[in-house]
Amino acid sequence: MEKVGIIGIGATKFGELWKQSLRDLLAESQLKAIEDAKISEKDIDLIFTGNMCSGDFSGQNHLGSMASEILNLNVPSIRVEAACASGSVALRQGMQAIRGGEADIVLVNGVEKMTDVQTRQATTGLMGAGDEEWEGFNGLTFCGLYAMMARAYMHKYRLTREQLALVSVKNHKHATYNPIAHYHNEITVDQVLNSSIIADPLTLLDCSPITDGSASVVLAREDIARKFESPIWILGSGQANDTLSLHARKSLTEIPASTHAAQRALMQAKLGIDKVNVTEVHDCFSIAEVMAIEDLGLIPRGEAGRIMEEGQTYFDGKVPVNSCGGLKACGHPIGATGIKQVWEIVKQLRNEAGKRQIGKANIGLTHNVGGTGSTVVVNVFGRDRENKGY
Amino acid sequence: MHRQSPILRWRKFPERYRLEGNRCNRCGIVYFPKKELCECSCKEFSSFQLSGKGKILTYTEIKSSPEEFSEMTPYCVGIIELAEGPKITGQITDATVDELKVGDDVEQVFRKFLAVGDSGVIHYGVKFKKIE
């Protein structure tokens, strides 16, 4: 299958960006990615933009047109929505458009402007990622849904509350090395345990924050990408979907779609998970990272607690996870997250991640979840076009 | 906005008011909420009345709620495995989070849900309560 290369990346600062609108954010990341690629905007054939809630949060839909207007282009420009996986699903559309011969160069964006509404309104809007008729009607929040998975997981595998807190502690540490991260403060296990309960047993510091941000990447067809300085290659891509509601899921202690998507992506890349050097997983809540590293096969089922205690998931550990600070500490602008994960992996593979550089990285993986595991995208990236057997 | 719509809620009365599900005429799997297509690809179903008895698979207590639920916060919500097989999300009432355990037996009770919106309509539905 034809390979697709990433020739440019760009991201805004992540945070509560009072001075920037949805349009400002999208413009900034688009222009940065185009500049990074050293192309002209007029070289772009197609645009995809991942976003979940611009209608609810800014009263603005029709983002396809907004994205192309910013660049003074009349090319097809399409908005993609798959809840928190919107960014990664948009990336897949871009990749497939190139593979299918529709375009040579594609711009893919992920954007979310969240702080123009109050937290309670944001909470209601985000529940659109679940099953509104049953989960929403019963007053569930997304934190509540993941809290129920946390309870089930802790019950089954005897994970302690202290062990669970290690996810946020580690991700805050990583974020101190990432200039664009929402937070730059370290936190302790005690602080996680003593912060206010949002949905028992999860506390405020188990939750990814409400963040504004935008990220963009430029994709190019193989023969074009090869002419660029240091393209990063999409070696494999997999998506799997599952029930919209959590209650209808076969398991509450894992996300089966993560395993399926990873298998598809790794098979396409002709790689085993053991060849992956650096991973960005979807830690919208602390328990999500615990399940993700097991669902992807990075560690054995039920062993996350011990492995985190040993510090193995730190950027300088054996299984580096979320070197950018993850959704927890880099921030989680819903539609932007999937593209920001790609941004971080490209930084790592280009050896441009500064103080959080994991060392020499050849293969990176992103894992992006929509809802409670209703949509999962896993992508595998490489510094080299072909699997060199590493 | 949509959460205050009486029509949107009325449509689901048979399910919300008396836990009416459906059962596949071919393989016998019971669904709640109702399905139109069975895992076995059959499309023929009969209504099925669930007993409302089940056990708690997992639960949480919501302390930070969506705006429409602020008056009743905090409240417990769980996933209940009904005796007939289906799993369903439901509020667990008349108990604090510390009084609940995974595996507890529960039964349905009929309760008020959302107080009032701009429409002035009160929404009702089934919740669950521990069996002592």
Ligand SMILES: [Zn+2]
């Ligand atoms: Zn059947």
